[in-house]
Amino acid sequence: MPQLSMHSPVGDLTVTEEDGQIISLDWGWVPSEWQEETPLLLTAIEQLNDYFDAKRLEFDLPLNPPGSQFQKAVCSAMSAIPAGQTRSYGEIAKDLDSSAQAVGNACGLNPIPIIIPCHRVLAANREMGGFSGQGGVETKKKLLALENALPPQQQSLDL
Template sequence: MDYRVVIAAPFGRLGVRCEAGELRELRFLPAGAALRPPEPGSLEAEAARQLDAYYADPRHVFTVPWRLLGTPYQLRVWDRISAIPCGETRRYLDLSRDLSSSPRAVGGACGRNPIPIIVPCHRVVASAGLGGFNQSTGDETLGIKKWLLRHELG
């Protein structure tokens, strides 16, 4: 997808998509992606401001209006993930037990999370290590997960 707004993040770039007055998507992009600043006063600008506040203080509470679009199962998983406190993690296995599901299904829902950071899927880890992140186990995305977790631990 081509993003009208691409903002800088401490770990690279984020594509930002808003629709109907709500944040709908944040997407991790390569560090070399061209920046496309938001229009002043736009919802994208507010989302960028709040993300900057999070980078300064991981306990920042996001108030930008957002909506998650997904299956009923994904919405349940994302709701559980949203309840994980900053600085803490939960295992895929534990979430799957709470949801009467499987760790793989929880991981699939995590990977399809359209607004990572705000719905903190980085706080979900494997029983033996970090696990994947953002539908990948590659070094770049795992580096982002590590950065977010370290940032929140202070």
């Protein structure tokens, strides 16, 4: 599977492609002998760089996140949250006729964070909740601040 790494403000990231679709975004850098510059991975890196440079807030990439049907449904619900907005685990759970805890667990298993914006999902009362990416909640806050979507009670905190 082709992979390509990049430096970002939230750490090194590696994007993986399979059958012409993005299947994962992981924190860390893969060895150069595993890196492959495919047109799709170059486009993904370009879009991520544009995102971090505040030139783009939405991604236009073919995605195929692995996981159960429920996990895919949660990924689809997260992908529908516009940049600059947030939803709660409970709101997504209601839409999927599920529990907030199940949605939270599926968010934590998101294989394509940032591109599938699990950082836009908050706990009740607009609290941060968790974030499975490198840096945890602090990274989530940085991503939300980049999108001008940081809840007011979090804006006074150091980023």
